[in-house]
Each structure stands twice: as C-alpha cells, then as structure tokens.
Amino acid sequence: MAPEPPAILDAGPFDGVDPDEFVRASMHWHFDPATGSRYWLDRAGRLDFDPRRDVKGVADLALFPDLADELRDVPVTDLVPCGYGRDVRPVNVFDSGGTTGAPKRVVQLDDLVSRSTEQVDLRLRAHGLPTGTQWLTVAPTGPHLVGDVLQRAARSLGGPGLSVDMDPRWVRKLIAAGRNDEVESYTDHLVDQCRRILSTQDIGVLAATTPLLERFAREDDLLERINGSVRAIVWGGTHMDPDTRHLLATDVFPDTPLIGMYGNTMMLTALLERVGVGATEPCVFDPVSPYVFLSVVAPGTREPVGFGERGQVIVSHVSKSMLIPNNAERDTAVRTRPVDGQAGDAVADVAPVLTVEGDRVIEGVY
Amino acid sequence: MATPEAPQPVHLDALGPRGPYRTRMPSAVQDVTGTEVARLSLVPPVYVTRTLAALRKAEPVPTARVDALFEAAAEEFATGTVGGLNVHAYEHLVSRTCGTPLPVVRAATRGTARFVALARSSAEQGRPRGTLADPERAGAGHAIWARRGDVFAVNASGNHPGVHRLWLEALALGYRVAVRPSRREPFTPHRLVTALHGAGVRPDQLVLLPTDHRAADALIRGADRTIVYGGDDVVARYAGNPRVLPQGPGRSKILVTADTDWRRHLDTIVSSVADEGGTACVNATAVLVEGDPAPLAEALAARLSRLPGLPPQDERAVLPVVGLDRARALDSYLRFVAAGTRPWLGGDGIVEDLDDGSAALRPAVHQVDRADAEPLRTELPFPCVWVAPWNRTDGIAPLQDTLVLTAHTRDRALLDALLAEPTVANVYVGDHPTCWMAPGVPHDSYLSDFLMRSKAFVGAL
Numbered sequence: 001m002a003p004e005p006p007a008i009l010d011a012g013p014f015d016g017v018d019p020d021e022f023v024r025a026s027m028h029w030h031f032d033p034a035t036g037s038r039y040w041l042d043r044a045g046r047l048d049f050d051p052r053r054d055v056k057g058v059a060d061l062a063l064f065p066d067l068a069d070e071l072r073d074v075p076v077t078d079l080v081p082c083g084y085g086r087d088v089r090p091v092n093v094f095d096s097g098g099t100t101g102a103p104k105r106v107v108q109l110d111d112l113v114s115r116s117t118e119q120v121d122l123r124l125r126a127h128g129l130p131t132g133t134q135w136l137t138v139a140p141t142g143p144h145l146v147g148d149v150l151q152r153a154a155r156s157l158g159g160p161g162l163s164v165d166m167d168p169r170w171v172r173k174l175i176a177a178g179r180n181d182e183v184e185s186y187t188d189h190l191v192d193q194c195r196r197i198l199s200t201q202d203i204g205v206l207a208a209t210t211p212l213l214e215r216f217a218r219e220d221d222l223l224e225r226i227n228g229s230v231r232a233i234v235w236g237g238t239h240m241d242p243d244t245r246h247l248l249a250t251d252v253f254p255d256t257p258l259i260g261m262y263g264n265t266m267m268l269t270a271l272l273e274r275v276g277v278g279a280t281e282p283c284v285f286d287p288v289s290p291y292v293f294l295s296v297v298a299p300g301t302r303e304p305v306g307f308g309e310r311g312q313v314i315v316s317h318v319s320k321s322m323l324i325p326n327n328a329e330r331d332t333a334v335r336t337r338p339v340d341g342q343a344g345d346a347v348a349d350v351a352p353v354l355t356v357e358g359d360r361v362i363e364g365v366y
Numbered sequence: 367m368a369t370p371e372a373p374q375p376v377h378l379d380a381l382g383p384r385g386p387y388r389t390r391m392p393s394a395v396q397d398v399t400g401t402e403v404a405r406l407s408l409v410p411p412v413y414v415t416r417t418l419a420a421l422r423k424a425e426p427v428p429t430a431r432v433d434a435l436f437e438a439a440a441e442e443f444a445t446g447t448v449g450g451l452n453v454h455a456y457e458h459l460v461s462r463t464c465g466t467p468l469p470v471v472r473a474a475t476r477g478t479a480r481f482v483a484l485a486r487s488s489a490e491q492g493r494p495r496g497t498l499a500d501p502e503r504a505g506a507g508h509a510i511w512a513r514r515g516d517v518f519a520v521n522a523s524g525n526h527p528g529v530h531r532l533w534l535e536a537l538a539l540g541y542r543v544a545v546r547p548s549r550r551e552p553f554t555p556h557r558l559v560t561a562l563h564g565a566g567v568r569p570d571q572l573v574l575l576p577t578d579h580r581a582a583d584a585l586i587r588g589a590d591r592t593i594v595y596g597g598d599d600v601v602a603r604y605a606g607n608p609r610v611l612p613q614g615p616g617r618s619k620i621l622v623t624a625d626t627d628w629r630r631h632l633d634t635i636v637s638s639v640a641d642e643g644g645t646a647c648v649n650a651t652a653v654l655v656e657g658d659p660a661p662l663a664e665a666l667a668a669r670l671s672r673l674p675g676l677p678p679q680d681e682r683a684v685l686p687v688v689g690l691d692r693a694r695a696l697d698s699y700l701r702f703v704a705a706g707t708r709p710w711l712g713g714d715g716i717v718e719d720l721d722d723g724s725a726a727l728r729p730a731v732h733q734v735d736r737a738d739a740e741p742l743r744t745e746l747p748f749p750c751v752w753v754a755p756w757n758r759t760d761g762i763a764p765l766q767d768t769l770v771l772t773a774h775t776r777d778r779a780l781l782d783a784l785l786a787e788p789t790v791a792n793v794y795v796g797d798h799p800t801c802w803m804a805p806g807v808p809h810d811s812y813l814s815d816f817l818m819r820s821k822a823f824v825g826a827l
Contacts (some may be wrong), residue, residue: 243413
C-alpha cells in the first residue's frame with residue numbers, strides 16, 4: 001500500500017474526502033511511532049490486530065475493543081499525538097459527564113476545535129439560525145464539552161453569548177441520594193439567573209438543556225419573553241423523548257424553531273438535528289464525516305440492528321488529534337440511513353439506556 | 367369464559383384539559399399471565415406541568431350542579447359503555463390485570479357508584495358546624511369553609527378499585543383534580559373520569575394523568591394538595607410534607623377480650639381477613655386475643671383453608687391472583703417474616719400455581735407468642751393474618767398504628783382508651799368487619815380535614 005498523503009488528515013468536515021481513506025491515513029498517523037500518541041503506541045502492542053494493516057476503512061473500526069474506560073485514568077498529555085511536535089498543548093481537556101462512574105477525559109487540539117466549530121456553524125446556518133443576534137446558553141461548561149461547543153457556535157454566528165453555568169454532577173448526586181427538594185432549589189436558582197437575563201437582554205437564540213426547557217414551561221413570564229423575542233431554540237446535553245419534543249415544539253414554543261443537538265464527550269463535537277424534519281417525525285442526527293461515525297447495534301452481540309430498529313449507539317471519533325474508536329455510548333437510538341451518502345448510520349429518537357455496566361444511569365438538569 | 371376478551375389491546379389515553387392525549391409509544395398493561403391487554407399513554411413531565419397550569423385557571427365545578435353531575439356519572443360508571451368498554455368488559459379487564467376476584471370487582475363497581483353519587487353530601491359531613499359553605503349566607507361573626515388550594519392530585523394505587531372513591535369529595539369541594547392512575551390498574555380511574563366528563567365535568571376541571579415516576583414528582587410538586595397511596599417508604603418520604611397526605615398500609619386489627627366469646631364472631635373475623643380478596647388496607651392484618659390464641663387461630667385457619675384458588679375472572683373466585691414470579695417472591699418473603707412463629711395455615715407455602723403463568727395467593731394464618739411480635743407489622747396483599755395473645759398489661763401499645771380496629775369487647779374503659787388513641791383511625795365495635803365502609807363515614811379522618819380550613823368572614827357583601 002502506498003503511503004497516505006498526510007494532507008487528507010487536515011481535511012475539513014465538508015471537504016468531501018473519502019472517509020475510508022481518511023480512516024486509513026489516521027491509522028498510520030496514530031500508530032506510527034514517529035507521530036502517534038504515547039497512549040496509542042503503548043496500547044497497540046496489546047491489540048490482537050495491526051491497525052495500520054487491518055483497518056482498511058470505517059467498518060474496520062469495529063475491530064477495536066471498547067477502550068473508553070481506559071480514558072478514566074490516562075494522563076491527558078499521553079493522548080496528544082507526538083506528530084504535533086513537543087510544544088503543542090491541548091486547547092481543551094473535557095471530561096465525560098460522569099453519568100456512569102468516574103469521568104473519561106479527552107483532549108481537543110486547536111485544529112479539531114476549528115473543525116468542530118465549523119461543522120456546528122454550518123449546520124446551524126442550514127437550520128436558518130439568525131446571525132449577529134445575542135445568545136443565552138444554559139449548559140454546563142468547565143470540564144463539559146457542550147457549553148464550549150455552544151459558546152463557540154454563538155461566536156461563530158456573530159452573537160455575543162450570555163451564559164448560565166450549571167453543575168450536572170452535583171445534580172446527579174442529589175438525585176441519587178433522593179434529595180429532590182435540593183434538585184428543585186438548584187433548578188430554581190438556574191431559572192432565576194435566566195430570568196434576569198431574559199427580562200433585561202434581547203436574546204435571539206436560546207440554547208438550553210431539556211430539563212431547563214421543560215422547567216421554563218412552568219414560568220409564564222419567561223415563556224412570554226422567549227416566545228416574544230427568541231428566534232431559535234437549540235436543545236442538547238440530555239435526551240428529549242418524542243412526546244416532550246412534540247409538546248415543546250407545538251404547545252410551549254409554538255412559533256420558535258426547536259433544534260436538537262446530540263453530542264457527547266467521546267464524539268468531541270456535537271451533531272445537529274437533520275434539517276427539515278417536523279415535530280411529529282423522529283428527530284434524526286446524522287454523523288459528521290470523516291470525524292464521527294455512528295453505528296446502532298444489539299447490545300449483547302454488537303451486531304448491527306436493522307434500519308428502523310432500536311439498538312445501542314456506538315460512536316467512533318477519528319481525527320488527527322484524537323482516536324476514540326468503537327465506544328459504546330449510554331444511549332439507544334433507532335438505526336437510520338444517513339443523508340449525503342455519509343459512512344455508517346444516522347440515529348433517531350436517541351434515548352438513555354437504563355444500565356451501563358451495572359450502574360444505573362442518572363440524568364439531572366444536564 | 368364469561369366475558370369475551372377484547373381482540374385488540376384497549377388504548378387508555380391520558381385525559382387532559384384539551385381532551386384525550388395519546389403518546390407515541392404507549393406503555394403495555396399486562397394481565398396476571400403477562401399478556402398485553404391494554405396500552406397506556408404515560409405523559410411526560412412537561413405535559414403534567416402544562417395540565418396543572420390549565421387546572422389552576424379553570425373554574426370549580428359549580429356547587430349547584432355537583433349532585434346531578436355525580437349521580438349521572440355514577441349511573442354511567444356502573445352501567446354504561448364508557449370509552450368503548452361495557453361494564454362487563456371493564457370488570458373483566460380489572461380482574462385480569464389486578465388479579466382481583468371478579469365478584470369483588472363487581473361489588474366495587476356498585477360501591478363506587480354509590481360513593482360517587484353521594485360524594486358531595488359525604489364531603490359536607492366533614493364541615494365544621496361553625497362554618498358555612500356559602501359566603502352569601504354568612505352574616506356577622508360567622509365563618510366560611512374555604513379551600514386550602516385549587517389543585518388536588520391523586521397518586522393512586524392499584525390494589526383495589528375502591529381507591530377511586532375518595533377524590534370525588536375534592537371535586538365536590540371545588541378543587542380541580544388530577545388523577546395519576548396505577549400503571550397496573552388504570553381502568554377504573556379512566557372509566558370514572560370519562561363518565562364524569564360525559565356527565566358534564568369539564569376536561570380542565572378533572573384530568574387523568576398516567577405517568578412514570580419522574581413525572582409523578584412533577585405532579586406532586588405542582589399540586590396544592592396530594593394524596594399518595596403506597597407502602598411504608600411512601601409514608602416516610604412524605605411524612606414532613608404538609609401538602610401531601612400519605613395513605614400507607616392500614617395494619618387493621620381485631621381485638622377479642624376475655625369477656626367475649628370469639629366463636630360467635632368468627633364470621634366477622636373471617637370477613638375482615640379475606641373479604642375484598644384480602645388486598646385492601648382495611649383488611650385485618652392481626653387478631654389479638656385475650657387468653658390463649660391457639661383455638662381462634664385454628665378455627666380461622668380451618669375456615670380460610672376452604673377458599674378455592676381460581677383464576678380471578680372465575681365467578682367463584684375469592685383469592686387474589688398475581689404473576690407466578692411475584693407469587694413466589696411473596697411466598698419466600700412470608701417464610702422469612704414468619705420464621706419462628708407457629709403456622710396454622712400457609713406455613714408450607716401460599717402459592718397455588720394456576721398453570722398459565724399466574725398463581726392464586728392462598729391464605730396464611732400464623733400465631734405469634736407476644737402482642738408486640740415483629741411480624742404483626744407485616745401487611746401482605748392477600749389474606750394473611752397474624753394471631754397474637756394480648757393481656758391487660760400489654761395495654762393499647764400493640765393496638766396502635768391501626769386504620770380500622772374492630773373490637774369484640776364489653777369493656778367500656780378500654781373502648782374509651784381506643785377512641786382516645788391518636789394512632790387508631792377508626793374503631794368498630796362488635797360484628798362489623800374491618801373492611802366495612804360507607805359514604806359519609808370517615809376513612810382516615812374526613813378528607814376535608816386535609817383540604818379545607820375555616821375562615822372568619824365578618825361583614826356583608
């Protein structure tokens with residue numbers, strides 16, 4: 001096989017590169033002693049296949065064991081490919097939510113931050129999001145990816161971003177301990193902060209988690225403000241069941257487009273709802289070729305389920321800066337064909353799995 | 367089979383302020399064999415939130431029309447075709463899903479209709495004599511009877527259809543009412559709410575909100591007053607919440623003192639334990655006997671042992687039926703609790719396999735050696751009774767924490783002590799089974815004690 005031109009690794013999300021070729025080039029990058037990360041070079045010796053020889057395309061990412069659990073302990077500097085040179089530092093280190101045990105850590109280098117923002121920006125524009133308008137983002141920041149994705153999207157669309165932070169881990173602890181009154185007080189605290197912003201600022205785009213949007217439905221004054229001025233609502237960070245989505249779109253926010261965002265830390269970016277799908281149809285998320293590939297499988301066998309059937313979501317992230325292949329997410333979804341001939345599956349009606357390795361999944365305001 | 371089964375699973379929609387609401391993926395309701403018989407729409411929290419807001423804005427049911435509305439609804443509930451189900455199909459479904467003996471379900475239909483028709487006057491029984499219901503008639507120095515809130519929620523259980531008798535009083539008192547049915551037995555509240563809507567109660571005055579547990583929290587948080595049925599965990603959880611009235615295990619009891627021959631009251635004792643399938647909170651959990659309890663335990667066991675184990679929809683069914691797995695779990699739990707006691711009935715198991723995936727729960731009678739023995743607190747959903755010795759030196763401590771106490775005694779001082787005891791909710795004397803109930807007679811105090819307050823109203827309008 002001829003050496004892959006490394007230029008393909010710098011391809012943008014809409015450059016139309018061949019995803020199989022991109023994956024092959026990535027294998028050479030991540031598993032070449034001259035360019036790979038300490039983590040992957042060390043891990044390669046314990047794989048029962050040779051990624052550079054055996055991974056010939058997207059489908060072969062399934063050869064990898066699910067190694068995401070190891071990301072709970074790996075020093076983050078070991079995740080940076082040494083091909084970037086000695087001086088490169090991660091722009092961001094993100095933790096998974098900690099919904100299932102100790103958080104897993106991933107790094108974002110500068111190039112991936114740009115690629116991620118570029119694809120989110122393009123897809124939000126495809127949804128007709130206004131530009132140059134103020135955003136209010138109510139989502140967790142700090143170790144969590146979603147807040148960063150939203151704030152960068154706001155800037156990219158020319159909107160100064162106002163924000164309200166939240167600590168989803170604390171909320172989940174409260175829920176696990178049955179301290180529902182404190183969950184309620186914390187949510188009140190978030191709503192109060194939103195009220196101060198919504199009542200004094202002209203907000204054109206509201207980005208918030210599902211439980212917050214549900215909660216706004218109880219506050220008549222906030223609904224009046226939102227329905228009066230907000231021109232688009234982006235929801236994400238947690239699941240939204242189809243009935244809630246339909247009610248929010250038709251009853252609570254009847255005149256404002258509601259745009260779903262599905263992301264998790266192991267994707268290192270977020271997927272936007274497919275354009276042109278109505279509130280009565282399932283909410284579909286397409287992958288982002290060539291960085292994020294999805295498949296929907298039967299949990300026990302990891303065999304793909306049929307199109308239209310529900311299974312567990314498997315996510316692979318492949319880029320120059322990170323490789324997280326074949327990671328079983330805490331989500332289930334209906335397997336759907338992707339648009340634009342993208343590789344792998346699209347997912348519809350994403351919902352939580354009830355158990356991941358014995359721990360009960362607890363969702364809160366996040 | 368007496369009643370043909372519906373060919374398709376019945377759809378039980380939520381009944382919201384703007385009419386029926388069907389979710390995209392209704393949840394299956396299974397009968398005792400695990401066969402799906404209905405599909406129940408479980409609404410998400412945002413639906414609960416929006417519905418409670420609509421209830422809060424709605425007017426109360428007009429007082430002048432309540433009796434006529436309730437009488438019409440009661441008639442429809444007891445005899446009509448409601449939501450596509452005639453009364454036989456409805457009773458069959460309740461029996462098959464809850465495992466409640468069909469004759470018990472039928473009697474409950476008639477009983478519920480009677481309670482519904484009389485709900486306004488029953489509620490009126492709880493009004494303090496110093497107050498007036500109607501401010502128009504209040505003159506100087508009077509008080510009116512006022513609601514403590516606007517929205518009343520019911521978090522119902524499915525152990526007995528009769529659970530859905532009490533909340534009509536809240537509707538009669540002007541509350542707007544949200545009923546969250548048991549996921550096991552949504553049929554009765556669906557039928558009753560539909561009948562009331564048919565009679566003229568507006569959909570924004572009374573709603574049926576089937577939900578999962580997450581949305582149930584939203585319901586309890588959003589309502590002004592909620593009655594919650596459940597176990598000891600529920601009682602503990604809401605013990606400090608003045609807006610919630612928990613209805614836990616009844617731990618109903620029978621006391622027989624030495625001045626009374628229990629043999630003359632055995633029918634009442636058997637009824638208290640086993641009527642209603644033994645699943646109600648008013649069924650007796652314990653019998654306390656002054657003197658040797660063994661002869662009573664033996665006689666009670668002999669009577670209860672004759673009850674046949676039959677599928678719940680059988681005309682002669684008297685015992686409750688559950689899925690076989692649950693039956694076995696209850697059996698092993700009973701064995702665990704009963705360790706060290708003297709079994710008179712059911713000691714070698716209470717599971718009667720009906721060979722269709724379900725099992726009848728056979729009666730159990732165990733004798734304990736002390737009035738304060740730990741097993742006395744164990745209330746199980748079938749005729750399961752603990753027989754204990756009781757002595758004057760035990761005092762009334764072993765009789766505390768009781769929903770209904772039936773006393774077979776001639777001891778006036780003892781009766782006075784029981785009537786004065788705050789943790790005994792109801793005292794019946796003589797041949798009145800613990801499960802006796804009637805409209806206008808308090809069940810766990812008057813519901814209005816929880817819903818209403820007296821408010822001074824001085825001056826003229």
